[in-house]
Amino acid sequence: MEFNESYFAKHMAPISGSAIRDIFKLLGKPGMISFAGGNPSNAALEPDVIAPIAQEVISTIGAPILQYGATEGFIPLRESIQRYLLDSGVPCEESQVLPTAGSTQGMDLLLKALIDPGDVVLVEDPTFLGALQTISTYNAKIVAVPSDENGILPDELEKAMKQYKPKLAYIIPTFQNPTGTTLSVERRRRVAELAAKYGVLVAEDDPYHDLRYEGETLPTIKSFDKEGWIVYLASFSKIISPGMRVGAMVVSFPALLRKCVIGKQSSDLHNPLITQAIVDAYLRKGLLKEHVKRILVGYKKQLETMISGFESFPEGTKLTKPQGGLFVWAELPENINTTALLQKAVDNGVAYVPGTHFYPNGGHHNTIRLNFSNSPEDKIVIGMEKLAKVLKENN
């Protein structure tokens, strides 16, 4: 007998591996400068701070920390996340907070609770590749809603809500991945109003909320939510540690929260108690604010260095200059195909993600997403020079 494609479930058929993960496979070469991933800088992680906290929670809590825990989460963590969220402008009760394995799992649980094959999910155009992959797992029909430099266009969103009568829309309002754009305050208010008017749940995925290098923090979409249609997805991946896999979802409708809890039971039963307790202790000790303040200094410099690097890019390149987050997005002259040039760039020692992967309907081969958090400034300078050379040679 031969094991072949016919063994796979039909619902897995539309899903390809993440292009970013595939690009990672190209990065083994020594000296490679990668603008591809979305990792926080290693310099922004704090092993020396986390190690004693881990020791402390294990010694203090003892055996129960190694036990099974509640799907609803480690109670002290729910309290400290609620406090963090209130501070971030996310109105919520502690009972509405469900700790998740990153915001990825929050989106997965929502889809699991709501989506039958063929149901429409509205997304920004372009949007986060990981979310596209998660949505595809449920065989949803993905409908891309046009966006501009101020985020998703509310009139287009309304049109799509009327036309498709979806249950769910997915929006990244702050320093969007991949474009770095931020949804304006007025549009945030409109999104909340439209969600209530048409009865569409909106997943507000906000992992970059705290990574602001300039300008004022904006109110969350959730802060305009009067009825409960906005599900807020929070993550500590970009500000404490992606590897600990701690995030949370805020779900206002109790019946929906219950379905998410049931969905989580069959996914992973609960988040590991150890990582929940570590994040809880970290938040209770009040370490987050100072830490974020510190990492913003480095990220801001890295962003500025990357933006300067665009000076040597082909004429006609248009880039977003984000006020925060981890990415710069650019539209190159029409005749430059970043998908086709990736291998050549990698051969020259620099990697990126071709923009096409973020568009549900493909195309846009002249776009590119560059991450700056994961390369020190001197490497950003060299990497941008190498990239500019490859792009110009092929212009």
Ligand SMILES: Cc1ncc(COP(=O)(O)O)c(C=O)c1O
């Ligand atoms: C918009 C967005 N959502 C979610 C994630 C994944 O976050 P988490 O580690 O919390 O699952 C990312 C990471 O790149 C992201 O950019």
